[in-house]
Amino acid sequence: MLESAVVGLIGGQGWVGRALGLALLEKNLLAPEQLVISSRSGKRGAYVDWPGVRCVQDNRQLADLADVIVLSIRPQDLVDIDIQVGDKLVISLLAMASQQAVSHQLGSQRVVRAMPNAAAEIQRGYFPWYASPAISDADRGIVQALLESCGTAREVSSEDAIDYLTAVSGAGPAYPALLAQAMLSHARQAGLDGDVAREAVMQTLMGGSLLLEQQAAEPGEMVKRLVDYQGTTAEGLRTMIEGGFERVVHEGLQAAYRTARGG
Numbered sequence: 692m693l694e695s696a697v698v699g700l701i702g703g704q705g706w707v708g709r710a711l712g713l714a715l716l717e718k719n720l721l722a723p724e725q726l727v728i729s730s731r732s733g734k735r736g737a738y739v740d741w742p743g744v745r746c747v748q749d750n751r752q753l754a755d756l757a758d759v760i761v762l763s764i765r766p767q768d769l770v771d772i773d774i775q776v777g778d779k780l781v782i783s784l785l786a787m788a789s790q791q792a793v794s795h796q797l798g799s800q801r802v803v804r805a806m807p808n809a810a811a812e813i814q815r816g817y818f819p820w821y822a823s824p825a826i827s828d829a830d831r832g833i834v835q836a837l838l839e840s841c842g843t844a845r846e847v848s849s850e851d852a853i854d855y856l857t858a859v860s861g862a863g864p865a866y867p868a869l870l871a872q873a874m875l876s877h878a879r880q881a882g883l884d885g886d887v888a889r890e891a892v893m894q895t896l897m898g899g900s901l902l903l904e905q906q907a908a909e910p911g912e913m914v915k916r917l918v919d920y921q922g923t924t925a926e927g928l929r930t931m932i933e934g935g936f937e938r939v940v941h942e943g944l945q946a947a948y949r950t951a952r953g954g
């Protein structure tokens with residue numbers, strides 16, 4: 692339980708906001724009365740089973756009620772957030788919005804930038820975060836406890852690391868989906884039954900990821916082990932590597948990083 696702090700979640704009905712709000716409640720880190728949600732509709736939505744949660748439409752009301760404000764709106768909606776929150780702790784989950792921009796918009800110097808990812812929805816997210824100089828050790832404890840409700844949270848030492856990690860971990864859950872799509876289209880073109888193809892790809896990516904997590908300190912070790920085995924896997928890997936797999940991944944990450952920094 693985060694003692695008695697009241698957390699106000701702006702955008703708490705959205706993808707990430709909802710994941711965070713529900714994780715905090717389900718893990719009993721916040722009592723329902725300690726959570727205030729704002730959304731454009733003001734409706735109870737995802738919090739229908741939590742009658743103690745206050746759902747409001749007006750962000751000024753949320754800012755008055757909350758000790759800690761979490762911003763979980765789309766970056767382009769930041770300019771419409773017309774509230775001044777004094778020196779309250781603000782945790783921004785926005786990509787492409789600097790700490791300075793958030794500070795300017797909400798009027799607080801106590802701003803943390805954190806980067807969620809889509810796996811927050813199943814409480815397996817990775818949340819790096821960066822604290823402005825005005826953040827105290829007590830604030831740091833609150834931020835870490837809030838964010839790790841959805842997975843792993845890690846403080847980083849520069850704001851640029853957040854922009855960089857936006858490309859790696861923020862966008863990251865999409866990359867296995869792209870790999871799965873490519874494997875699946877090949878399996879279907881090869882004439883495999885659709886259901887078997889899907890099951891084979893999904894179970895293999897899941898099993899492979901768990902194996903990687905459990906057995907290999909470095910992903911490269913697992914690749915080397917399989918290349919050294921000199922079987923069919925080695926041939927598949929060699930062809931992908933020689934075809935520029937790493938270069939394409941690096942180019943994709945660089946493009947996402949460039950976008951995260953504002954183009």
Ligand SMILES: NC(=O)C1=CN([C@@H]2O[C@H](COP(=O)(O)OP(=O)(O)OC[C@H]3O[C@@H](n4cnc5c(N)ncnc54)[C@H](O)[C@@H]3O)[C@@H](O)[C@H]2O)C=CC1
Nearest residue numbers: 702705706707730731763764765766785786807808809861
């Ligand atoms: N979805 C993801 O996987 C990731 C999202 N992010 C960041 O997280 C933030 C939230 O993203 P999502 O949850 O995906 O967006 P979303 O579009 O699902 O949710 C945003 C919510 O904010 C609400 N909203 C907009 N303006 C509002 C206002 N003035 N007052 C109250 N509510 C308002 C919207 O109605 C919506 O429910 C974004 O800034 C994004 O850059 C970062 C990394 C990954």
Ligand SMILES: O=C(O)[C@@H]1CCC=N1
Nearest residue numbers: 786857858861862863
């Ligand atoms: O695509 C986006 O802009 C957000 C930030 C990283 C992942 N999702």
